[in-house]
Amino acid sequence: MSFPLLTATAALPAIGAVLTAAVPAARRNAAKSLALVFSLATLALAIVVLVRFDPDGGRYQLTESHSWIADFGVRYELGVDGIGVALVVLTALLIPFIILAGWHDADPLETGDASLSSYAAGRWRPTQGFFALILAVEAMVIISFEATDVFVFYIFFEAMLIPMYFLIGGFGDRAHEHGEEAASTQRSYAAVKFLLYNLVGGLIMLAAVIGLYVVAGNFSLTEIAEARANGTLDMATNTERWLFLGFFFAFAVKAPLWPLHTWLPNAMGESTTPVAVLITAVVDKVGTFAMLRFCLQLFPEASKWATPAILVLAVISIIYGALLAVGQRDIKRLVAYASISHFGFIILGIFAMTSQGQSGATLYMVNHGISTAALMLVAGFLISRRGSRLIADYGGVQKVAPVLAGTFLIGGLATLSLPGLAPFVSEFLVLVGTFERYPAIGIVATFGIVLAALYTLVLYQRTMTGPVKPEVSAMPDLRARELLVVAPLIVLLIFLGVYPKPVTDIVDPAVKQTLSDVHKKDPQPEVEAAK
């Protein structure tokens, strides 16, 4: 038996989570280093996966298959296609940065009341918990990208909510404009809202998962997709549509798609910046990824049936998210609404059902992860210096902290898809792919780019330019640790902006496969059709 590489990519952070949680209370710096080491080791394994993956090979590679719960027809089946590989590597890549960026975010408060700290001495270990939870989320996200058994995917898709919930509810920004008590209330509100939205989505998916089992008799993605393709598994049109809707609802909550998005601004606003990055850059990708992998492959006909409605919702997400981002006064909420707009683009690309659209969407997932991480983490460094999330509290930062301002600008420009930076390529592909088939929708979606320029540049202008506000006059520039976080992300943004081929090479064959599952071909170019 060959080495179970995919299991290892998920097991390593899981083991890391357990070990980190077990570090004694007094040794919290050791816990941080341990978590970082495990996240880097996971990255190394992910790179091995990337190297071992052959883009022109079979559809699912590095597969593993073991019996798990035979009674439910569940097998522990893993395998990656190009899309999966790209996202596994993205996840493994971002987690070390998230851990580094959050290095001091979970240190115990010095001001804690004496009675509590003496009572709980040696037992309450927030720092260990914070980093252990991040690694736990990493493990579950990675296995979600690798699972080719619907049930296995579902289990980790749902279980992921629990560590995320504790990360959102248990840890917040140090300073809050309304004091710690209000912050704590808002945080637990955001955490509960996050959990309820996603749990409801997940439970509705559970009904659909059970329905799928009743129809298909097993949970294997490959078997069901094959049976669908060669006609041995017939689903009644209505059954397929209901099941599709059950799955799609859960993924649309996770992604998030308008009008199911309202948990995201709360969750991102109230959590610490690294956790906000974790939500939007990593965890939410499971939603869009699952649309590509499960919705399209299991329910091709229903996907085509639902496409018009989904495209409209995606365009609404793009425009609505961008408009609300323009109106935000809070930096983190602004990025959250910008993300909603971007997820609209991703979903648009997926359901445009063209190879350019879906390649663009997959590339978008990767690029959005990197660019949002860059922008949001720099924003977090900014916020931690001033102790406020309000845009109005800043001004003229570029004069006192030029490096911070510069990296913030690059992150912002990536968010508005400036040519030369990575997100441009993916956004362009999505729009071209959409335009081929749905010109009107493509045109409306393009306005999203204009609005993106507006909210990003206005944000930069208000915080970084103009007269230096007295509160920011003593603001230190980026420290070495912070630069170590931001610089590689920016290098990646520029590299993938100029030369996206490495990613597209891996992704394209998988996209072609997915498209053939839904029996869609790219439309013929106009010129040839006219002949």
Next chain:
Amino acid sequence: MSASAVHSLWTTAATAAEPISKIDSPKIEYGQLSPTLIVVGAAIIGVLVEAFVPRKHRYYAQLFVSVVALTAAFAAVVALAQGGYGTTKARIAAMGAIAVDGPALFLQGTILLAALVGLFTFAERRLDPEVHGNRVDSFAAQAASVPGSDSEQAAVKAGFTTTEVFPLLLFAVAGMLVFPSANDLLTLFIALEVFSLPLYLLCALARRKRLMSQEAAVKYFLLGAFASAFTLFGIALLYGYAGSVSYGTIAQVVDGTVQNVNPALADTMGNDALLLVGAAMIVMGLLFKVGAVPFHMWTPDVYQGAPTPVTGFMAAATKVAAFGALLRLLYVVLPGLRWDWRPVMWGVAIVTMLGGAIVAITQTDIKRLLAYSSIAHAGFILAGVIATTPDGVSSVLFYLAAYSFVTIGAFAVVTLVRDAGGEATHLSKWAGLGRRSPLVAAVFAVFLLAFAGIPLTSGFAGKFAVFKAAAEGGAAPLVVVGVISSAIAAFFYIRVIVLMFFSEPRPEGPTVAVPSPLTMTAIAVGVAVTLVLGVAPQYFLDLANQAGVFVR
């Protein structure tokens, strides 16, 4: 498919029903009945211990007798199952009164293990502060003394403890063992009374908040007596219809394969009104024990008032026993009537799931909250009962096993959180528990997540099993309602977690008592079963599958 053909999906004909030649000596298969007999015998020994062993030694003697009895009875169940009595050699013993088959043995094993774990929480004596140098448990010093009276004070001062709880527990367990294996209606009724009466008593025995405890017991007794009366009346009517109290004969009369069983009842036999009303009344009695809406009114009050160890035991074991009896009644006696009872049970399952989940949201007491949660869970289990497939039986068996250990564990944690007045059950007092005692809060969070059915816990595996069975049995709308009520239920489980982990501890908050190894074992078993059944349920699903066929 004909009624009898469907019937044979989940039942097999009993082998070797020997003809009775003489009336004089009844034939009793002592070996096959040994689990029940061991427990009854130990209970009687327990009574003798109360009478003859000096007071200071009674606690240890009782604990020893109970542990040995429950372990031995469990070993007997395992031996019977190994001997094939759960599958190929399933038979009807004791002159047709008791069925020895897969569901019976599986449920008996579950009840015995749950009772053993429950027993540990009964025997816990380190939570309450010592009274006059004596360690005391959760039970009243002397049940007979009026609360607040001089005699109560004298009893407390003398360091009395109510060691009678151990034989009472064993009697209740004995009744519960018979209940799901009863194969005629009279045995069913007697088993019902045998396990109910000790429970009424146990409910009244709380050391703290005695008036509340006694009030709970009176409510439980009155409503339980009503339910028993309904059951008994139903039995009479069914006897009038079929001319027999034996499950097999009634089923045959319902199917129409046998007529004229009892010439003396020629006037009433075959009267469908008797059948329908009688069956409805018996089912009503069982639904009362299960705690299904609209027969659930007693649950919150009794769960809240009873001593917490009793609540945990009762919530787990009673539910197992009563669902076992309900399954046997519906699947063995009344399959021919399933077009009549299925719509009714649909309705009951829907209101139970939704009712339990919705009302639980407004609760402010942890024990009441768990009570309503148990109602919602009864609804989920009913969804599996309605499936009327072999998968339905095994999914219900699995769910019951998973649920009972989570429940006992959760109530055991409740006993640990205390303030000056005993257990601090008001939810506001649990604020910030995660800061003060991370381990206790984390364990309770695991139980809550299992109740909520989060993947990788036993709650999810169980819920998936029953919903899958229900969907395959053509009850897809029930699955949708189940999923919706799970979402509602998740809200209040999560609320408790929020309270424990994200709220600031209150300065006058409760303390967490350090228990003896007894309660620790109970909680540890609960956590272990929750995680094992969540991550690797296959072995237990296989077990439940093998046990999924009734004998008739």
